Amino acid sequence: MVTADVIATTPPSSDRRRQEPQGSGRRPVSRLAKALRMIPLIPAIIIMTIFLAGPIIWSFYGSFTNAALTGPNASHSSWIGLDNYAKLLQDPVFPLSLWLTVLFTLASAVISQNVLGLGIALTMTRANKRLASLIGSIVVGAWILPEIVAAFVCYAYFSKNGTLNQILAAVGMTGPNWLYSFPMLAVILANLWRGTAFSLLVYQAALNDVPPEITEAAMIDGASGAKRLVYVTIPIIRTTITTNLMLITLQTLSVFTLIYVMTAGGPGNDSTTLPILAYKEAFRFSNIGYGTAIATVLLLIGAVFSIVYIRAARPAKD
Amino acid sequence: MTVTLTPIKAVRKPSPLSLASPRRKMSAILANLGLVVVGVCFVLPLTWVLLAAFDTRATYQTQIPRSPSLENFTAILTPELTFIPLLNSLVISLGTAALTVTAALLAAYPLSRYQSRFNKPFMYTVLFGTSLPITAIMVPVYSLFVQLNLLDSVPGTVLFMAASSLPIAIYMTKNFMDSVPISLEEAAWMDGASAMRALQSIIIPLMRPGIAVVAIFVFFQAWGNFFVPFILLLSPSKQPASISIYTFFGQYGSIAYGQLAAYSLIYAVPVMALYVLVSRGIGGSFALAGAVKG
Numbered sequence: 001m002v003t004a005d006v007i008a009t010t011p012p013s014s015d016r017r018r019q020e021p022q023g024s025g026r027r028p029v030s031r032l033a034k035a036l037r038m039i040p041l042i043p044a045i046i047i048m049t050i051f052l053a054g055p056i057i058w059s060f061y062g063s064f065t066n067a068a069l070t071g072p073n074a075s076h077s078s079w080i081g082l083d084n085y086a087k088l089l090q091d092p093v094f095p096l097s098l099w100l101t102v103l104f105t106l107a108s109a110v111i112s113q114n115v116l117g118l119g120i121a122l123t124m125t126r127a128n129k130r131l132a133s134l135i136g137s138i139v140v141g142a143w144i145l146p147e148i149v150a151a152f153v154c155y156a157y158f159s160k161n162g163t164l165n166q167i168l169a170a171v172g173m174t175g176p177n178w179l180y181s182f183p184m185l186a187v188i189l190a191n192l193w194r195g196t197a198f199s200l201l202v203y204q205a206a207l208n209d210v211p212p213e214i215t216e217a218a219m220i221d222g223a224s225g226a227k228r229l230v231y232v233t234i235p236i237i238r239t240t241i242t243t244n245l246m247l248i249t250l251q252t253l254s255v256f257t258l259i260y261v262m263t264a265g266g267p268g269n270d271s272t273t274l275p276i277l278a279y280k281e282a283f284r285f286s287n288i289g290y291g292t293a294i295a296t297v298l299l300l301i302g303a304v305f306s307i308v309y310i311r312a313a314r315p316a317k318d
Numbered sequence: 319m320t321v322t323l324t325p326i327k328a329v330r331k332p333s334p335l336s337l338a339s340p341r342r343k344m345s346a347i348l349a350n351l352g353l354v355v356v357g358v359c360f361v362l363p364l365t366w367v368l369l370a371a372f373d374t375r376a377t378y379q380t381q382i383p384r385s386p387s388l389e390n391f392t393a394i395l396t397p398e399l400t401f402i403p404l405l406n407s408l409v410i411s412l413g414t415a416a417l418t419v420t421a422a423l424l425a426a427y428p429l430s431r432y433q434s435r436f437n438k439p440f441m442y443t444v445l446f447g448t449s450l451p452i453t454a455i456m457v458p459v460y461s462l463f464v465q466l467n468l469l470d471s472v473p474g475t476v477l478f479m480a481a482s483s484l485p486i487a488i489y490m491t492k493n494f495m496d497s498v499p500i501s502l503e504e505a506a507w508m509d510g511a512s513a514m515r516a517l518q519s520i521i522i523p524l525m526r527p528g529i530a531v532v533a534i535f536v537f538f539q540a541w542g543n544f545f546v547p548f549i550l551l552l553s554p555s556k557q558p559a560s561i562s563i564y565t566f567f568g569q570y571g572s573i574a575y576g577q578l579a580a581y582s583l584i585y586a587v588p589v590m591a592l593y594v595l596v597s598r599g600i601g602g603s604f605a606l607a608g609a610v611k612g
C-alpha cells in the first residue's frame with residue numbers, strides 16, 4: 001500500500017525530450033516564437049472548449065435554473081438557486097437511483113468484469129493456445145458488437161421465452177420473466193457479458209509483462225499456484241488492477257443504451273440508474289433543469305474517479 | 319477504452335521446468351475445461367441473432383430455422399430503413415474520424431516535439447477528459463445545442479462526437495508520435511523545412527499505422543454510438559443506423575424478430591470485420607505501444 005501511494009504521488013518525471021533541435025547552434029527561442037509553436041493546438045482546443053468544457057460548465061449553471069423543454073420556462077428559464085438539489089434530496093427516486101447505480105457498477109464491473117477478466121486471462125496462460133485464442137475472440141466479440149445490437153441480443157436472451165429460459169426448461173426449471181422480476185440482475189449480467197473483454201485485454205497485456213523468472217523462482221521455492229498468484233503475480237500487476245478498476249468503473253457509470261433498451265429503467269423505477277433518471281427527467285418529463293442537476297451529480301462522481309485514475313496513470317511519464 | 323485495438327493473442331510462457339509434470343497436465347485440462355465453459359456462456363446470447371436472422375418465423379426463442387432463407391435480409395434492404403441510415407452512419411463516423419485525427423495530429427505535434435510549461439497541465443486535462451462519463455453531459459449538451467441552433471444538424475453532431483473522442487485521440491497520437499525519432503526531423507529543419515512541413519512529409523508517413531489505429535478506433539466508437547445521435551438528431555432522414563434499428567423495431571414492430579436479427583447483423587458485421595482486420599494486420603504490438611499506457 002505504501003509503495004502504491006508513493007508511486008501515485010510521485011510528480012511526473014520531467015520530459016526527457018530535448019528542448020530544441022540539437023546541433024543547430026542552439027539559438028535562444030524568443031517568447032513569441034514559443035507561443036507561435038503552440039498554434040497547431042488551437043483547433044483541438046476550440047473544439048474541446050465549445051463542445052466538452054462548454055456543456056460541463058453549462059451543466060453546473062443549468063442545474064441552478066428551472067429550464068424546461070416546454071411551457072413558459074422553455075424560453076425564459078430563471079435562476080432558482082439550489083432548488084433542484086433540494087428537490088433531489090426529497091425525491092424518493094433519487095436515493096434509489098443512486099443505490100442502483102452503485103449496485104450496477106460494483107456488481108457488474110468492479111466485481112464481475114474485473115475478477116472474471118483476470119480469471120480468464122490467468123486461465124489462458126495454462127490452457128491450449130488455440131482454444132485460448134478462440135475463447136478470447138468470442139469474449140471480445142460481445143464487446144465489439146455495437147451497443148444497441150448488444151442490448152437487443154441481451155433483451156432476447158433474458159426475455160420470457162428467451163434463450164436463458166429455454167435452457168432452464170431443458171433442465172426442468174421454469175425461469176421467471178427476468179426483465180420484469182429481476183431487472184437489475186438481468187442488466188448486471190448483460191453488462192458483465194458485454195464488458196468483460198476490456199478487463200481481459202488489459203490483464204492479458206499485464207500478465208504478458210510479468211517476468212517468468214520471478215514466478216519460476218517462487219515455484220522452485222515450493223509456492224503453490226494459489227500462493228504464486230497472491231504473493232507474486234497480483235503484487236506485480238497491482239497498478240494495472242487499479243487502472244483497470246478506475247476505467248471500468250467510469251465506463252459502467254455511464255452505461256445508458258443497454259439498460260434503456262432492456263428495461264427502460266423499469267418496471268417502475270427498479271432499474272433506473274442515474275443516466276436513465278437524468279434522461280427521463282430531462283426529456284420525458286421535460287424538466288431540463290432538474291435533469292441537469294442529476295447529470296451534475298453523475299459528473300461529480302465521475303470526476304472523483306477520474307482524478308484517482310489520473311493519479312494512478314501519470315500522463316507525463318513517458 | 320485505451321486498449322481497444324490490442325489483438326487477442328493467447329499468451330503462453332515457456333513452461334518453467336517440468337518438475338510437477340503430472341500436476342501441470344491436470345491443471346491444463348482444468349484450464350481448458352474452464353475456458354470452454356466461459357466460451358459457451360459468452361456465445362449463447364449470440365446464437366439467437368445468428369439463427370433468427372435466417373428464420374422468417376423467428377421469435378425471441380432460439381430455434382433452428384425450419385426453412386432457412388434470406389427473406390429477412392431482402393425485406394429490410396430498403397432505402398429508408400437500411401441504406402440511408404447506414405450511409406448516415408458512414409458519413410457521421412468518417413466525418414468524426416477525419417476531424418478527430420486531423421485535430422489530434424496537429425495538437426500532438428507541439429506536445430510531442432517542444433517542451434513547454436503548458437504541456438503537462440494540458441496532458442492532465444486531456445487525460446481527465448478521456449475518463450469523463452459522456453452520458454452525464456448529454457442533457458446539458460442538448461441545452462447547449464438548442465442555444466447554438468445546432469439541434470438536428472449532422473455537422474453539429476460530428477463536432478460533438480469529435481470533441482468527445484479528441485482527448486483519447488490526442489493522448490494516443492502523442493504517444494505514437496513520441497516513438498518517432500526526432501533526428502530525421504532535425505535534418506529537415508536544417509534544410510529549412512517548417513514544423514508543419516516536417517509533420518507532413520516526415521512524421522505522418524512514419525506513423526501511418528499509428529494514425530490508422532487512432533482513426534479506426536474513433537470510427538468504431540462513432541459507428542456504434544446510440545445515445546449521442548439519439549439526443550441530437552431528430553429527423554429520420556439524418557439518423558444513423560443505430561437509431562433506425564431502435565425506432566423501427568423498438569417502438570413499432572416488436573413482431574419482426576427475424577428482420578431485427580438480420581438488421582443487427584448487417585449493422586454489426588462491417589465493424590467486426592474492421593476489428594479483425596486491425597488486430598490481425600496493422601495492430602500488433604505497435605497498437606499496444608501507443609495505447610496501453612493509459
